[in-house]
Amino acid sequence: MANSDHIVLLDYSVSPFAMRVRLALAAKGVEYLIKEEDLTQSKSSLLLKVNPVHKKIPVLIHNGKPVCESLIIVEYIDEVWKDRCRLLPADPYQRAKAKFWADFIDKMVYPSGYKVWAANGEVQEAGKKEFIDRIKMLEGELKSNPYFGGETLGFLDIAFLPLYYWFHTLETFGKFSIEAECPKLVAWGKRCMEEEFVYTSLPHPHKVYDLVVDYKKKMGI
Amino acid sequence: MAEELKLFRTWSSVFALRIVWALKIKGVEYETIFEDLSNKSPSLLQYNPVHKKVPVLVHNGKPIAESLVILEYIDETWRETPLLPEDPYERAMARFWAKFGDDKVLTSIFWGVFLKEGKEQEEAMVEAMEHLQFLEDELKGKTFFGGERIGFVDLALGWLANMISIFEEVAGLKMVDEDKFPLLAAWMQEFADSPIIKDNWPPRDKLIAKFQALRDAKLAAAASK
Numbered sequence: 001m002a003n004s005d006h007i008v009l010l011d012y013s014v015s016p017f018a019m020r021v022r023l024a025l026a027a028k029g030v031e032y033l034i035k036e037e038d039l040t041q042s043k044s045s046l047l048l049k050v051n052p053v054h055k056k057i058p059v060l061i062h063n064g065k066p067v068c069e070s071l072i073i074v075e076y077i078d079e080v081w082k083d084r085c086r087l088l089p090a091d092p093y094q095r096a097k098a099k100f101w102a103d104f105i106d107k108m109v110y111p112s113g114y115k116v117w118a119a120n121g122e123v124q125e126a127g128k129k130e131f132i133d134r135i136k137m138l139e140g141e142l143k144s145n146p147y148f149g150g151e152t153l154g155f156l157d158i159a160f161l162p163l164y165y166w167f168h169t170l171e172t173f174g175k176f177s178i179e180a181e182c183p184k185l186v187a188w189g190k191r192c193m194e195e196e197f198v199y200t201s202l203p204h205p206h207k208v209y210d211l212v213v214d215y216k217k218k219m220g221i
Numbered sequence: 222m223a224e225e226l227k228l229f230r231t232w233s234s235v236f237a238l239r240i241v242w243a244l245k246i247k248g249v250e251y252e253t254i255f256e257d258l259s260n261k262s263p264s265l266l267q268y269n270p271v272h273k274k275v276p277v278l279v280h281n282g283k284p285i286a287e288s289l290v291i292l293e294y295i296d297e298t299w300r301e302t303p304l305l306p307e308d309p310y311e312r313a314m315a316r317f318w319a320k321f322g323d324d325k326v327l328t329s330i331f332w333g334v335f336l337k338e339g340k341e342q343e344e345a346m347v348e349a350m351e352h353l354q355f356l357e358d359e360l361k362g363k364t365f366f367g368g369e370r371i372g373f374v375d376l377a378l379g380w381l382a383n384m385i386s387i388f389e390e391v392a393g394l395k396m397v398d399e400d401k402f403p404l405l406a407a408w409m410q411e412f413a414d415s416p417i418i419k420d421n422w423p424p425r426d427k428l429i430a431k432f433q434a435l436r437d438a439k440l441a442a443a444a445s446k
Contacts, residue, residue, distance in 0.1 A: 052355075053321060053325075053355055062310075067310070067317075068317060069316075069317055069320060072313050072316045072317055072320070073313070075312075075313070075316070076309055076310070076313040079309040080309050092294050092297040092298050093280070093283050093285070095293075095297065096290050096291070096294040097285075099290045099293065100285070100286060100287055100290050103287055103290065104271060137271060
């Protein structure tokens with residue numbers, strides 16, 4: 001499985017879900033082609049063909065076969081390119097914990113984050129409180145390790161990192177400081193940003209903000 | 222080594238039932254602790270402080286929550302009779318369909334069709350039918366979603382085999398029409414009659430009473446708004 005692999009990622013640069021996949025591919029040193037989907041326009045025929053169920057990005061197309069849902073894609077990448085840079089730990093209990101917290105991010109953290117950047121007034125205020133309460137739970141999982149994966153970046157770091165890149169956006173729209181509430185988490189984010197595979201895969205947090213402002217305007221949010 | 226395995230569940234939780242099935246299919250012994258969710262035990266709150274829900278599997282004192290995460294843990298820890306396939310692509314597909322079942326099928330059928338009425342129910346029904354069609358297509362050429370034998374996706378979707386007829390009886394409408402979804406209807410029957418599965422359904426009359434009460438309360442609350 002080397003130079004004969006053909007890998008395409010249906011992507012949207014500022015989507016935190018797509019960012020996870022870009023991080024996983026970069027961590028593994030896998031080469032791939034990006035096909036940017038414009039989420040402010042109608043969906044491309046390719047997207048509708050490869051993800052007829054959800055019609056959403058990211059989609060990883062590996063030698064013509066599509067894989068959907070960001071965390072499922074990251075786990076797929078980890079299993080296919082298992083000879084390098086292990087993302088999920090070997091121990092079943094540690095794996096279960098990583099997956100539990102990644103699921104928590106999707107079910108509980110993202111919906112709160114949405115209220116912060118896309119809503120106003122009372123809904124936004126409630127979202128801010130909810131968001132902080134929930135990421136504080138995640139912060140607790142760092143314990144005394146530099147990364148959620150322990151000594152090196154792993155599955156849960158990749159699952160959460162895009163959201164760290166969105167902190168500046170959330171703080172600006174929500175007019176609050178996440179660092180004041182979760183200093184350990186912000187320190188973790190800064191630490192991750194120093195990794196080459198991270199900063200070459202993701203737009204800078206200030207760029208994320210500009211892109212989200214543009215997205216909101218085009219979508220009338 | 223003496224293994225200690227406990228499953229926190231309720232008598233009716235479809236999510237907990239997945240774990241019961243998986244452990245019995247693997248021939249693994251465990252202790253059951255039944256919870257009353259209106260009066261959660263200190264143990265449950267200690268083992269699942271984040272969601273405070275069942276099921277929780279506690280293996281030698283270490284808790285695992287979220288049913289699909291628990292299923293994968295079980296599959297990795299007790300390797301006989303594997304639930305997930307070996308091939309990474311097939312594994313990704315299995316995880317996809319299991320997630321689709323919870324995120325879309327269960328949501329549209331339970332929250333959309335079952336707990337609503339009138340126009341809202343009609344709209345939810347359209348959505349539910351679209352989701353069921355995807356499952357119907359996925360069954361082409363297969364007895365079970367797992368192929369020749371029950372696998373991860375069958376356990377994740379297994380609630381359909383029992384709960385659909387409960388929902389249909391309580392709500393008074395057909396959700397899985399055998400003419401529209403012949404493969405799905407056949408799978409539901411095959412799954413429900415399978416060894417282990419057929420011995421572990423919760424009592425039907427209790428389920429009818431519980432879900433009748435749930436539906437009545439929900440519709441009454443919606444009407445009083």
